[in-house]
Amino acid sequence: MPLPTAFGAAWLTRDARIVITTRALRTFGYGSTSVVLAAMLTEDGDSPAQVGLLLAVAAVGSVLASILMGLLADRFGRRSSLLVAAGLMAGAGLVFAFSESYPMLTVGAFVGTISPSTNDNTPFSGVEQAILAQTCPQERHTALFAGYNMTALCAGAMGGLVVAGMSLVPGVEAGDLAFGLYAVIAVATAMMFLGLSPAAEAPQRGTSGAIAGEGVVADGPVPAEPPRRRLPPGPVLRLSGLFALDAFAGGLAVQAILALWFQQRYGVSTSELGLLFFATNLLPALSQAFAPALAARQGLLTAMLLPHFVSNLLLLCVPFAPSFGLAAGILLARQALSKVDVPARQAFTAAIVEPADRTAAASMTSVARSVAVSASPMTSSLLLSGPLIAFGAPLLLGGGLAIAYDLSMWRSFRHLPVARQVRPLTARLRGRHRAGPAGRTGDVAARPFESVETSATVRIPVLDGTPLEWHPELRTLPLPVGLGRTRVATPSHGSS
Numbered sequence: 001m002p003l004p005t006a007f008g009a010a011w012l013t014r015d016a017r018i019v020i021t022t023r024a025l026r027t028f029g030y031g032s033t034s035v036v037l038a039a040m041l042t043e044d045g046d047s048p049a050q051v052g053l054l055l056a057v058a059a060v061g062s063v064l065a066s067i068l069m070g071l072l073a074d075r076f077g078r079r080s081s082l083l084v085a086a087g088l089m090a091g092a093g094l095v096f097a098f099s100e101s102y103p104m105l106t107v108g109a110f111v112g113t114i115s116p117s118t119n120d121n122t123p124f125s126g127v128e129q130a131i132l133a134q135t136c137p138q139e140r141h142t143a144l145f146a147g148y149n150m151t152a153l154c155a156g157a158m159g160g161l162v163v164a165g166m167s168l169v170p171g172v173e174a175g176d177l178a179f180g181l182y183a184v185i186a187v188a189t190a191m192m193f194l195g196l197s198p199a200a201e202a203p204q205r206g207t208s209g210a211i212a213g214e215g216v217v218a219d220g221p222v223p224a225e226p227p228r229r230r231l232p233p234g235p236v237l238r239l240s241g242l243f244a245l246d247a248f249a250g251g252l253a254v255q256a257i258l259a260l261w262f263q264q265r266y267g268v269s270t271s272e273l274g275l276l277f278f279a280t281n282l283l284p285a286l287s288q289a290f291a292p293a294l295a296a297r298q299g300l301l302t303a304m305l306l307p308h309f310v311s312n313l314l315l316l317c318v319p320f321a322p323s324f325g326l327a328a329g330i331l332l333a334r335q336a337l338s339k340v341d342v343p344a345r346q347a348f349t350a351a352i353v354e355p356a357d358r359t360a361a362a363s364m365t366s367v368a369r370s371v372a373v374s375a376s377p378m379t380s381s382l383l384l385s386g387p388l389i390a391f392g393a394p395l396l397l398g399g400g401l402a403i404a405y406d407l408s409m410w411r412s413f414r415h416l417p418v419a420r421q422v423r424p425l426t427a428r429l430r431g432r433h434r435a436g437p438a439g440r441t442g443d444v445a446a447r448p449f450e451s452v453e454t455s456a457t458v459r460i461p462v463l464d465g466t467p468l469e470w471h472p473e474l475r476t477l478p479l480p481v482g483l484g485r486t487r488v489a490t491p492s493h494g495s496s
Contacts, residue, residue: 012136013135015200022124022193023152024152025155026124027153027159028159029093031155034116034254035163035178035273037175037256038051038256044100048384053106054106055116057106060374061113068123069126070362070363079193086187087186090183091108091111092112092114092182093185093186096179097179097180116254116255126363126366129362133355138351142292143343146292148346149343149346150286150288154285160277163178167274239365240368242405243345243365246405247376248372248401249399250398251372251398257381257394261394262276265327279332288343294307294344300344301414303341303344304409305409307340308341311338312402315398318334318392318395349362
């Protein structure tokens with residue numbers, strides 16, 4: 001599905017628009033503060049080890065908050081939980097804007113949502129992804145998550161550009177201005193969360209996911225639908241572990257660490273870094289427009305891993321650049337591919353669990369990533385000491401571990417039907433591609449049928465040799481209003 005369709009389609013509900021907008025505002029704040037965070041702490045007299053420790057403490061705080069969100073958000077209300085997180089974010093912004101005390105900053109980083117980059121491994125993300133996943137059919141998830149991430153990365157790029165201008169304001173530290181704005185943004189997001197509808201809350205277990213109006217309408221149990229087989233615990237834990245490996249690798253080269261490395265290696269200024277990170281955040285935002293098409297043609301797993309693999313090969317080349325200009329050029333090429341995998345990864349996670357489990361699943365993977373990220377800044381800061389600065393050790397280690405993640409993901413999950421799925425249901429129903437043995441189309445009407453009557457839904461399983469309970473294309477399609485009872489074709493018992 002083309003990305004412009006995702007933004008202009010009628011199925012983009014009010015709740016989805018609120019979630020996308022608040023994520024964009026929040027990432028704008030991350031984009032501005034992450035550029036100046038390490039430099040601000042260094043100017044206050046903190047050592048690289050202290051900078052890494054503070055970032056690690058911030059990540060640990062996000063881990064604990066994400067765990068609480070995953071356990072309690074659906075029970076006490078998603079909107080209420082998001083409001084609490086926004087309040088803590090505002091408090092952290094005020095502490096960083098007005099205090100230079102390292103202990104106070106450490107407490108603020110722990111209880112708030114300070115991020116060293118525009119990556120949103122925060123307590124917000126698990127709840128927001130669960131809300132988004134239930135606002136539209138599954139075949140539109142990749143396009144929706146692409147829009148969710150694209151707008152955020154564009155906003156993060158603008159944050160980097162704005163902080164470049166803040167550094168030119170006389171008499172005021174750019175970091176103080178950036179974190180003051182960060183607190184204002186947190187208040188604005190809290191006001192927007194108040195507009196979420198009841199449809200944003202968790203659905204009851206066993207209800208269907210029909211879309212109507214402003215959100216998901218729980219139509220009650222659907223006894224005729226075969227139960228969906230869920231992944232056993234082993235693969236789920238493996239998925240979380242691999243996401244953690246990827247997050248640790250990415251955390252070694254987050255924006256705050258890159259800013260510190262460029263300053264130490266090439267002596268660049270804050271305004272130059274602001275312009276660079278404006279571009280490094282804008283390029284991945286634009287490139288995510290290709291994610292839905294790539295997932296539709298190659299499957300979710302390939303869309304996750306192929307651009308991610310190439311981007312990390314480029315990251316390995318950055319430390320060998322002899323000048324800032326060449327290093328920046330390679331980094332820009334890397335960033336153009338680095339985030340294409342994110343919508344497919346989020347859609348993959350949402351696809352392998354039941355709707356009522358999506359908050360827990362999204363929060364679990366967010367926790368796994370946050371736990372790993374909490375160790376990355378400390379590791380990076382230690383690797384930026386002494387002669388290791390010239391070699392860019394964090395970038396080399398991060399690129400190597402990320403490539404190991406790509407290979408492990410492919411080996412572990414390439415057999416799953418959701419990973420092999422390359423076309424949405426509508427394409428199969430129209431016979432646009434082949435299914436099953438070579439030369440046989442997916443035309444349902446060409447097979448033997450017998451008629452049954454229904455006035456509720458049309459169930460059309462596309463049989464191509466895959467066991468029925470595992471088939472990714474089993475869907476429930478609501479009948480147009482006014483048809484009443486009709487004759488619906490279903491495969492006869494003698495068909496294959």
